[in-house]
Amino acid sequence: MSAAPTEIRLRRAEQALEVAFPDGARYRLPAEYLRVESPSAEVQGHGPGQKVIVAGRRHVGILRVEPVGNYAVRIVFDDLHDTGIYAWAYLRTLGVEQEARWSTYLAELGARGLSREPPRRA
Template structure:
């Protein structure tokens, strides 16, 4: 995947807008990016270890930091900052947003968890 042509953070709306050369554009909510973070804390170290992160409805992004020419590191206002979001992963999150979000909501419900902070 080529590098995005634009990465723009709308802090007020808590949305990261990512555009690619082929014309695809994805508005990625901070909450969605936080709960799908590629960090080991969220994804685990092996398949099947993914954690369901609750209580992040109001999370924001406070920094978008370049990592080489292949990714960005997002710093969330809950101080989570260990996920490196590659260009490929950002595009995948955009393409699969509806399916992944529905799966996340189902996982929360199955565990009796909420998007709202405690």
């Protein structure tokens, strides 16, 4: 189990969550990144190899961050996704692996002909 963050700050204008840990590690996690890496079954699936590539979330924002016990937070996004429980260890992993995960995500979008931009409405 990972240590609880010393600070979690929602930066609405920047569409990001800042998370600081007791060892001094500090991460700025954009809302789009948090949304496409949601730990929810809707995104991660129910087993290995079932992860869904979530496209069209470039402008997603965070409505609120809610505590879940002493081990996690639930993030409510403005696209109304709210089923992911972000445990402290997962938030740290997202910070540590941000560059690699983001590169993989962008490559997957490209390989599938998808875009970060939301679909245009008719």
